[in-house]
Amino acid sequence: MGQPILSPFGRVVGQSGLTCFMALRGVWQLNKLIVSYCDWGGSSRGIRAFMESHLPAFKEKNPQLEVVTELIRGQHPHLKGFYKNKNQRVICVKNMDPEDIHLHATRLRNALGRKVVKLRTRHVTKHPSVQGTWTTSLEY
Amino acid sequence: MASRRCLQTLTKTTPFLFRNLSSLRSLTIPPFHLAKASSPVFTKPTSVFAQWPHLRYFSSDKQDDHSDEEDYSEEEDYEDDDDDDDVPVSSRKKVYTAEEKEAEADAIGYRVVGPLPKDDDVFKPYEPVFAVVQIGSHQFKVSNRDSIFTERLKFCEVNDKLILNKVLLLGSANQTIIGRPIVPDAAVHAVVEEHALDAKVIIFKKKRRKNYRRTKGHRQELTKLRITDIQGIEKPQVVLTEKPSKPAKKEQEKVAASA
Numbered sequence: 001m002g003q004p005i006l007s008p009f010g011r012v013v014g015q016s017g018l019t020c021f022m023a024l025r026g027v028w029q030l031n032k033l034i035v036s037y038c039d040w041g042g043s044s045r046g047i048r049a050f051m052e053s054h055l056p057a058f059k060e061k062n063p064q065l066e067v068v069t070e071l072i073r074g075q076h077p078h079l080k081g082f083y084k085n086k087n088q089r090v091i092c093v094k095n096m097d098p099e100d101i102h103l104h105a106t107r108l109r110n111a112l113g114r115k116v117v118k119l120r121t122r123h124v125t126k127h128p129s130v131q132g133t134w135t136t137s138l139e140y
Numbered sequence: 141m142a143s144r145r146c147l148q149t150l151t152k153t154t155p156f157l158f159r160n161l162s163s164l165r166s167l168t169i170p171p172f173h174l175a176k177a178s179s180p181v182f183t184k185p186t187s188v189f190a191q192w193p194h195l196r197y198f199s200s201d202k203q204d205d206h207s208d209e210e211d212y213s214e215e216e217d218y219e220d221d222d223d224d225d226d227v228p229v230s231s232r233k234k235v236y237t238a239e240e241k242e243a244e245a246d247a248i249g250y251r252v253v254g255p256l257p258k259d260d261d262v263f264k265p266y267e268p269v270f271a272v273v274q275i276g277s278h279q280f281k282v283s284n285r286d287s288i289f290t291e292r293l294k295f296c297e298v299n300d301k302l303i304l305n306k307v308l309l310l311g312s313a314n315q316t317i318i319g320r321p322i323v324p325d326a327a328v329h330a331v332v333e334e335h336a337l338d339a340k341v342i343i344f345k346k347k348r349r350k351n352y353r354r355t356k357g358h359r360q361e362l363t364k365l366r367i368t369d370i371q372g373i374e375k376p377q378v379v380l381t382e383k384p385s386k387p388a389k390k391e392q393e394k395v396a397a398s399a
Contacts, residue, residue, distance in 0.1 A: 013177060025263055063206060110298050118339045119339075122278070123282070125285075131312075
């Protein structure tokens with residue numbers, strides 16, 4: 001029984017009691033990426049080069065992503081990512097090379113919008129036991 | 141090495157020594173007359189160096205004629221190392237061929253099938269079957285619809301389908317298959333959900349009363365996989381019909397238990 005692609009994500013209670021988003025399922029989590037730069041400042045040199053060299057290819061590779069360029073004069077450049085769970089991630093890219101900016105943009109695209117906290121478990125499951133949880137009073 | 145240092149200092153401090161080829165010949169020790177000509181050979185350079193006592197004398201018995209070529213190649217290697225330091229990290233990536241990628245991925249324990257198709261048959265409802273799967277050096281007991289955080293898997297993008305080959309154990313409600321060490325013809329299907337960085341861990345080092353304190357931040361690169369399917373074991377059939385299925389269910393359970 002497959003679920004449709006555009007179904008809203010549902011909350012699942014994991015083993016540790018945390019709610020984790022049953023996200024993706026084929027759905028990209030990054031909705032919008034705002035590329036903010038300044039046309040005068042020297043810290044925006046890298047991002048201006050990125051916009052000429054890597055950004056068109058990045059846009060083509062991710063047609064589902066809405067990429068917007070924004071001019072902010074007199075301020076340092078940054079990348080803002082908006083996720084489906086209404087989270088925002090801001091990365092300051094001042095004085096960075098275009099390749100590094102491309103790496104950061106790719107990282108934003110690859111991530112879910114969840115808060116960056118230390119992992120509690122590396123295995124998140126809803127059904128921890130198949131054959132029955134072992135107890136001392138179990139008899140075979 | 142000693143010979144190289146010797147030659148360099150000589151060329152820097154006493155360039156006029158090397159202008160005459162005859163003087164050079166007198167300095168180099170012929171290679172094949174080591175035993176006999178040891179004493180006369182040593183006297184020649186000492187006479188030369190007597191004029192410049194401030195220069196150190198390095199004697200090397202194994203000085204060959206082709207040592208100059210080796211010295212040049214060593215110098216070139218050092219220059220290449222300096223250039224590598226200047227080159228930024230992002231352009232030092234190794235380009236993998238398709239075969240190398242598959243071989244490395246296979247070694248870690250997974251295989252990339254391809255991007256997720258838009259049919260979305262992949263996300264099935266929960267089945268009471270589990271498998272113990274190994275990725276790299278970590279082992280996980282997985283079931284359908286679980287998610288797993290592993291080290292960053294290099295050769296797959298987000299929304300890719302993977303097949304995990306290294307299955308060590310398969311189990312269902314009434315059957316267990318144990319591998320030696322892996323179960324052949326067993327496969328666990330997974331989908332890459334995200335490639336992300338873990339939270340920052342600060343590595344703080346201190347030695348007390350020694351004026352030594354270091355702080356280093358580290359973020360581990362992780363991949364989140366969603367397990368979709370386990371193959372290689374008989375799954376119990378779940379019949380979703382109404383009441384008349386009750387005797388049918390009991391019959392199926394009996395059959396499964398006996399199998």
